[in-house]
Amino acid sequence: MRRICMLGTGLIGMFYTKALQEHRGRDKVTVAYSRSIERARKFAGEWAIPRATDNLEEAVAGSDSDVVMVGLPNYLHEAAVTAAARTGKAVLCTKPLGRNAEEARRMLDVVEKAGVFHAYLEDLVYTPKTLKALQAVRAGALGKVLWVRSRETHPGPHSDWFWNQELSGGGAIIDMGCHCIEIARNFIGKDIRPVEVSCWADTQVHPIEAEDHAVGLVKYENGAVGQFEVSWAFRGGMDLRDEVAGTEGTIWLNHWLRTGMEMFTAVGQGGYVAEKAEGSTGWLFPVGDEPSALGYTDMFADVLDALDTGRTPMETFYDGYVVNAIIDAAYRAAKSRRWEPVQLDLWRGRVGVPNVAALRDYDQDHYLIKEEKMPDGVAKLILRNKTTGQVIERRAT
Ligand SMILES: NC(=O)c1ccc[n+]([C@@H]2O[C@H](COP(=O)([O-])OP(=O)(O)OC[C@H]3O[C@@H](n4cnc5c(N)ncnc54)[C@H](O)[C@@H]3O)[C@@H](O)[C@H]2O)c1
Numbered sequence: 001m002r003r004i005c006m007l008g009t010g011l012i013g014m015f016y017t018k019a020l021q022e023h024r025g026r027d028k029v030t031v032a033y034s035r036s037i038e039r040a041r042k043f044a045g046e047w048a049i050p051r052a053t054d055n056l057e058e059a060v061a062g063s064d065s066d067v068v069m070v071g072l073p074n075y076l077h078e079a080a081v082t083a084a085a086r087t088g089k090a091v092l093c094t095k096p097l098g099r100n101a102e103e104a105r106r107m108l109d110v111v112e113k114a115g116v117f118h119a120y121l122e123d124l125v126y127t128p129k130t131l132k133a134l135q136a137v138r139a140g141a142l143g144k145v146l147w148v149r150s151r152e153t154h155p156g157p158h159s160d161w162f163w164n165q166e167l168s169g170g171g172a173i174i175d176m177g178c179h180c181i182e183i184a185r186n187f188i189g190k191d192i193r194p195v196e197v198s199c200w201a202d203t204q205v206h207p208i209e210a211e212d213h214a215v216g217l218v219k220y221e222n223g224a225v226g227q228f229e230v231s232w233a234f235r236g237g238m239d240l241r242d243e244v245a246g247t248e249g250t251i252w253l254n255h256w257l258r259t260g261m262e263m264f265t266a267v268g269q270g271g272y273v274a275e276k277a278e279g280s281t282g283w284l285f286p287v288g289d290e291p292s293a294l295g296y297t298d299m300f301a302d303v304l305d306a307l308d309t310g311r312t313p314m315e316t317f318y319d320g321y322v323v324n325a326i327i328d329a330a331y332r333a334a335k336s337r338r339w340e341p342v343q344l345d346l347w348r349g350r351v352g353v354p355n356v357a358a359l360r361d362y363d364q365d366h367y368l369i370k371e372e373k374m375p376d377g378v379a380k381l382i383l384r385n386k387t388t389g390q391v392i393e394r395r396a397t
Contacts, residue, residue, distance in 0.1 A: 004068075007072050009043035073159070074174070075099060078106060088116060093121060147227065151228075194342045198339045237278055273285075
């Protein structure tokens with residue numbers, strides 16, 4: 001059993017605690033920290049947490065926990081991680097790791113110098129569908145991964161600090177692009193270096209300085225591309241979708257608005273439907289088990305098992321740092337309107353990875369470009385001569 005000090009009792013503190021303590025979980029939240037003691041006590045009461053405090057140093061220092069989970073607003077991550085690392089306890093931090101790569105790098109250094117276990121709590125790479133899809137991709141079902149499209153859009157976040165660029169580090173890109181970027185990295189290969197980013201970002205709806213819409217392309221050394229699409233102004237709930245395109249196959253994932261449960265009610269059920277749902281009557285898309293569908297359950301199984309057995313979890317602070325570096329490049333690209341390099345002063349993956357472009361031999365003299373069965377039953381082959389480069393068409397019945 002792991003005893004957890006939960007820093008933050010907002011939305012993510014609630015989801016983390018729910019994921020840890022529901023279903024007769026063996027890990028327990030033993031300390032709840034909030035900046036207001038009333039809120040800390042209320043949260044502790046709701047989740048049967050023995051200790052509540054509004055003092056962060058005291059929260060992390062007690063002998064009643066061996067893991068510290070950071071679920072505070074982005075501008076507080078670094079200070080919380082630093083305080084937690086000093087205690088020698090395992091440090092787990094929510095996304096985004098930092099407001100920028102510089103901050104994330106300092107946080108990585110802090111935990112590595114302290115020699116403590118660390119994990120980056122990127123839940124969306126752990127959704128049951130994503131884990132299944134990753135297994136298929138790693139088994140070669142899609143051939144070479146060429147393009148990963150990841151989308152997270154909803155009508156905007158639920159607390160004031162998200163909307164303040166200084167406190168959050170940006171807008172929809174830092175808030176949700178971080179998920180999309182890490183999902184793509186997982187499918188493309190986390191050992192493949194992200195090299196450059198192009199990005200469109202704009203503030204189309206809200207009276208804020210940060211972007212509420214963005215689309216970006218992240219190019220990897222092997223030629224693969226990760227595409228992120230984020231919005232804080234999407235109407236209709238929370239749209240979480242991923243697509244993986246490979247040389248031999250395709251995967252489409254829909255995590256939230258079409259999970260298999262669709263319900264119509266003219267009168268409503270008197271409460272919450274699903275995260276970021278906009279209505280409670282009409283056609284609704286409830287989610288059976290939200291912590292599981294969002295990946296929290298499998299995430300904690302991986303992270304806490306890793307801690308118990310002394311292995312590295314799927315996502316570490318190093319991954320958080322790489323994600324922040326990609327986001328920094330996206331912000332630069334949105335401003336410059338050019339492809340901007342991803343500046344990574346610390347790269348731990350492979351180098352010199354060849355391009356994914358695949359040449360398929362047809363025969364001694366030709367490469368196969370395309371093969372298609374036509375409506376008249378004829379199989380058409382498009383071939384390219386290996387020496388002359390000439391493209392020809394052949395038909396076979
Ligand atoms: N899918 C995910 O992984 C996911 C989802 C939501 C939020 N998050 C992340 O979790 C973090 C918190 O987000 P949230 O949605 O829970 O926010 P929230 O606003 O719901 O809760 C934030 C918590 O921090 C506390 N807090 C705010 N300002 C503080 C201060 N100055 N000092 C001490 N405590 C303070 C609040 O009282 C509250 O307990 C953010 O980094 C966010 O990006 C992750």
